[in-house]
Amino acid sequence: MAIDNHSDNAVPGSAPSEAFEWAAYNRPCLGDRVSGDVAVVVAMDMKLLVVLIDVLGHGAEANGLATEMADFVSKHPVAVPSTMIENLHKAFKGSRGAVAGCAVLDTRSHVVVFAGVGNPNFRILSSSKSLTFPVSAGIIGKEIRTPKEYSAQLLERDLLIASSDGVAENFQVADYPQIFSHGVQSIVRSVVRRFGKDYDDATCLVVRRPKS
Numbered sequence: 001m002a003i004d005n006h007s008d009n010a011v012p013g014s015a016p017s018e019a020f021e022w023a024a025y026n027r028p029c030l031g032d033r034v035s036g037d038v039a040v041v042v043a044m045d046m047k048l049l050v051v052l053i054d055v056l057g058h059g060a061e062a063n064g065l066a067t068e069m070a071d072f073v074s075k076h077p078v079a080v081p082s083t084m085i086e087n088l089h090k091a092f093k094g095s096r097g098a099v100a101g102c103a104v105l106d107t108r109s110h111v112v113v114f115a116g117v118g119n120p121n122f123r124i125l126s127s128s129k130s131l132t133f134p135v136s137a138g139i140i141g142k143e144i145r146t147p148k149e150y151s152a153q154l155l156e157r158d159l160l161i162a163s164s165d166g167v168a169e170n171f172q173v174a175d176y177p178q179i180f181s182h183g184v185q186s187i188v189r190s191v192v193r194r195f196g197k198d199y200d201d202a203t204c205l206v207v208r209r210p211k212s
């Protein structure tokens, strides 16, 4: 499922065993009608694949490439984040380039494995701490090295928050105290509204375990 700026309707979790619920929201740069950011979520066998892509630049041309990249992920999902990133790089070599983060969540263990290139911000936020996944240098489609993978566990109530650089990174729970009581649809919209930068495409995707 590709989630673009119509992701208002992003459906909450339909992963196997309903281990996760998620939502994404994408707001184009001021003055643009379409975004060069795209978020893709693919429910695989016992895994949930989450990819956030930010194509260099913005506007219609960036949107075209973002859409192609999202289609590629949807059609060729891989449950190994570093491989998913490398496959994107190979498939879009010579394009205008993009940065991207990829997380694979295990529906049983709730382990999150992440790999990313450039400046996508993926972090796990809990009421007491924030863990930001490190990213590797490079630009997909231009030059990358095999990105390193990092893993962490998504505990009950934790939020996996993925955002493009159009959203101020590292906002704190104190900046949005209701974040843990809101639904995922509200969270992604609120994060973009509160922390989005007007002059860049702004995307936020959130995944969490359903409340039991």
Ligand SMILES: [Mn+2]
Pocket: 054, 164, 165, 166, 200, 201
């Ligand atoms: Mn950007």
